[in-house]
Amino acid sequence: MRTIFRRAPFQRALGLAWVIPALALVGVFVYLPLVQNFGFSTLKWDIYSGSQEYVGLENYRKLIGDPVFWSSFGNNLLYAVVSIAFQVFGALLLAALVESIRSERWRRGLRAVYFIPSAISLTVAGLLFYFVYEPNLGLLNHALDAVGLGRFGQSWLGQGDTAMLAIIAMSQWQGFGYSTLLFAVAIQRIPSEIYGAAAIDGTGPIRRFVHVTVPLVREMTGLMMMVTISGAFQVFNEVMVMTGGGPDNSTQVLGTWLYRSGFVRNNFGYAAAIATVLFVITLGVAMAQLWVTRRRRVEW
Amino acid sequence: MVSRLGFLGVIARLFMWVFLLGLAVVVLYPLLWMALNGFKTNAELFGNPFALPVDWSFENYRKAWNRGVSNYLTTSVLVTVTSTIATVFVSAWAAYGLTRVNIPFSKAITSVILGGLMLAPTVALVPLVKMFQAMGLYNSFWALLILYTAFRVPFTTFLIRAYMLDLPREVDEAADVDGAGRWTAFWRIILPMCKPIITSTILLHVLFAWNEYLFAMVFTSGSGVQTLPVGLTSLMSKHGTDFPVVFAGMVIAAVPVVLLFFFGQRYIVKGLADGIGK
Numbered sequence: 001m002r003t004i005f006r007r008a009p010f011q012r013a014l015g016l017a018w019v020i021p022a023l024a025l026v027g028v029f030v031y032l033p034l035v036q037n038f039g040f041s042t043l044k045w046d047i048y049s050g051s052q053e054y055v056g057l058e059n060y061r062k063l064i065g066d067p068v069f070w071s072s073f074g075n076n077l078l079y080a081v082v083s084i085a086f087q088v089f090g091a092l093l094l095a096a097l098v099e100s101i102r103s104e105r106w107r108r109g110l111r112a113v114y115f116i117p118s119a120i121s122l123t124v125a126g127l128l129f130y131f132v133y134e135p136n137l138g139l140l141n142h143a144l145d146a147v148g149l150g151r152f153g154q155s156w157l158g159q160g161d162t163a164m165l166a167i168i169a170m171s172q173w174q175g176f177g178y179s180t181l182l183f184a185v186a187i188q189r190i191p192s193e194i195y196g197a198a199a200i201d202g203t204g205p206i207r208r209f210v211h212v213t214v215p216l217v218r219e220m221t222g223l224m225m226m227v228t229i230s231g232a233f234q235v236f237n238e239v240m241v242m243t244g245g246g247p248d249n250s251t252q253v254l255g256t257w258l259y260r261s262g263f264v265r266n267n268f269g270y271a272a273a274i275a276t277v278l279f280v281i282t283l284g285v286a287m288a289q290l291w292v293t294r295r296r297r298v299e300w
Numbered sequence: 301m302v303s304r305l306g307f308l309g310v311i312a313r314l315f316m317w318v319f320l321l322g323l324a325v326v327v328l329y330p331l332l333w334m335a336l337n338g339f340k341t342n343a344e345l346f347g348n349p350f351a352l353p354v355d356w357s358f359e360n361y362r363k364a365w366n367r368g369v370s371n372y373l374t375t376s377v378l379v380t381v382t383s384t385i386a387t388v389f390v391s392a393w394a395a396y397g398l399t400r401v402n403i404p405f406s407k408a409i410t411s412v413i414l415g416g417l418m419l420a421p422t423v424a425l426v427p428l429v430k431m432f433q434a435m436g437l438y439n440s441f442w443a444l445l446i447l448y449t450a451f452r453v454p455f456t457t458f459l460i461r462a463y464m465l466d467l468p469r470e471v472d473e474a475a476d477v478d479g480a481g482r483w484t485a486f487w488r489i490i491l492p493m494c495k496p497i498i499t500s501t502i503l504l505h506v507l508f509a510w511n512e513y514l515f516a517m518v519f520t521s522g523s524g525v526q527t528l529p530v531g532l533t534s535l536m537s538k539h540g541t542d543f544p545v546v547f548a549g550m551v552i553a554a555v556p557v558v559l560l561f562f563f564g565q566r567y568i569v570k571g572l573a574d575g576i577g578k
Contacts, residue, residue: 012404015482018397019409021390022453026416029450033427034419040426094323097316112565113324116331119561120554121511123529127536127550128334131543139333142349177327178572185573205312223576234420237513241533255422255514262426263518272426279423286418 034279041272048266059273068249069274072257075164079171079253080232086172087179088224092217094176095183096209111184114177122174126241129170133157133242157243160250167242167251171235179224186220187213219292226289233281254278331554338548345543360548367539369549371524372531376553379441379527380509383448387505388498390449391456396486398457399464400472410461416454421447421514429518443519444527448509456501459575463497464490500571503564510557528553 041060044053063069094114101107117125132139133156141153156166190213198208214221236255239245245252245260252260254274262271337345338360339353397403398410428447432438437446467490475485491498513529520526526534528549535549561568 009404012402015397015401015403018401018482019394019403019413022394022413022457023409025390025446025450025453026413029428029431029446030416030419030424030454031412033424033431036427036430037423040430097320100316101320110320110324112562113327115561116558117327119507119557120331121513121529121557123511123513123532124334124550124554127532127546128330131337131547132330132333137346137349137543139330139349146350173327173330181569182573182576185569220576227576230420234422236422237529240513240517258422258425259518268426268430275423275426278420282420282423283418290418 037272037275041276043269045268059269063273068252072252072254075253076233079168080229082168083228083232087175087228091176091179092183095180096213099184099187111181115181117174118178122237123241125174126238130242133166163243163251186217190216222292226285230282230285335551338551340544360544363545364548372526372528376527379444380506383445383509384505386449387452387456388501391453392460394457395460395464413457414454421451439521441525447515459501460497463494500567503568504571
């Protein structure tokens with residue numbers, strides 16, 4: 001009797017109570033704004049006076065003609081390319097080096113040290129490097145001086161042609177330990193018999209890396225690539241803290257340009273249009289990531 | 301071993317160690333510099349940047365504390381603690397409902413909750429501001445609590461769900477025989493069994509909430525509701541010339557999470573690894 005009652009639809013529906021808080025939070029604060037954003041992107045909207053006017057695709061048309069939008073997009077792209085080089089391929093190589101150390105204590109210690117910058121906030125890291133790059137008291141110019149390269153010293157964040165690269169360099173410093181750690185975990189999961197077999201064959205460390213490690217962590221490499229690209233298009237914190245998008249908009253990225261358009265220049269419809277572009281990019285990357293994971297599941 | 305490694309092998313290993321240790325120095329030195337600068341005077345800071353502080357006084361820390369850092373720290377602790385509790389419970393409930401309870405539409409609900417992982421917070425920014433203004437929660441502690449919870453529930457549910465899926469079915473049957481209701485079974489049996497993953501999710505959420513900047517910056521402006529990351533930037537802009545005080549504030553913001561990482565390393569690594577590729 002009891003079991004029959006338990007299976008009754010009412011009882012089953014009661015089980016929904018477990019998931020309702022999560023559903024409500026995600027639905028109202030994650031999905032709903034996303035849908036609203038499309039609508040907002042068709043408005044000319046002044047949030048202070050509250051005036052809203054439907055302008056169709058006008059914001060998107062303006063976007064296409066906006067040089068700062070394109071330079072922001074280019075900066076995000078540069079961010080992605082450099083981060084893939086250092087935080088995916090560089091980190092994979094580094095993880096393989098660290099994991100080749102025989103002493104467990106050294107392996108653990110190095111992984112932990114490399115990770116420290118990822119534990120502190122991008123705000124602290126960004127402020128720290130603001131000072132590292134500072135022309136008068138900064139470490140970088142003084143270090144260049146100390147090794148006789150003082151003539152290369154400059155105001156790294158103060159000029160358009162070095163500012164973006166300086167921010168990206170800081171971000172590599174902050175993030176490489178995180179991906180190194182994840183690659184290390186992936187390498188540890190490779191069955192030791194495979195390395196044993198390679199050692200018996202007399203395979204050297206470089207060939208072992210190319211023919212054993214790289215193919216066997218391929219899936220992690222794919223995932224890290226997606227995470228890195230997606231992250232590169234969501235950059236906001238470090239740019240805001242270090243340059244605020246300047247000088248002369250040279251370090252503007254999509255996130256900061258969105259913020260500036262909406263909250264400083266009071267053009268929320270335009271900001272929403274930038275958000276739509278970000279949405280398409282990040283969703284595309286997420287879909288690719290899903291595809292990588294699914295394919296693996298089929299293979300196994 | 302050395303003979304088999306050969307001369308070239310020894311050289312290669314030497315280079316490797318120089319590289320690995322050099323990289324460690326590149327990571328640690330700026331952090332050390334930051335910590336030392338918190339003890340310097342402005343004149344020392346602008347002198348030789350490699351020098352040690354002359355007088356190890358906590359004066360800059362005291363100043364930083366009085367210029368708002370105490371408020372920022374309190375807000376950060378409050379937001380971190382409350383949003384951690386909310387996120388972990390809401391996610392654990394959802395994970396339990398999706399894995400151990402027979403509920404209608406469970407597949408669709410799973411996709412909806414985990415699908416939230418794919419959406420970037422920046423995209424939702426403009427509508428969220430309007431929404432929170434309409435609710436009268438703009439520029440309040442509640443905005444951060446709600447947003448940190450809502451945007452981290454997908455990831456946290458993902459981790460806990462994966463763990464619960466691996467728990468044996470017999471556990472629920474045993475609970476059923478004991479006559480324990482769902483509620484009791486969750487609190488007394490399933491949740492304690494999930495302790496390792498719960499620890500991971502707590503630590504990862506603390507790292508997130510402590511360091512988050514985008515929402516904290518957009519949704520708060522008064523010093524009573526600003527968290528440390530935003531507070532540090534106002535410390536910088538308000539007292540811009542007294543840099544050692546800013547360094548002291550940075551150290552105050554960084555130390556708790558670095559300690560957290562060192563003590564919870566095992567759980568953090570496990571959570572990160574499961575979170576990306578399980």
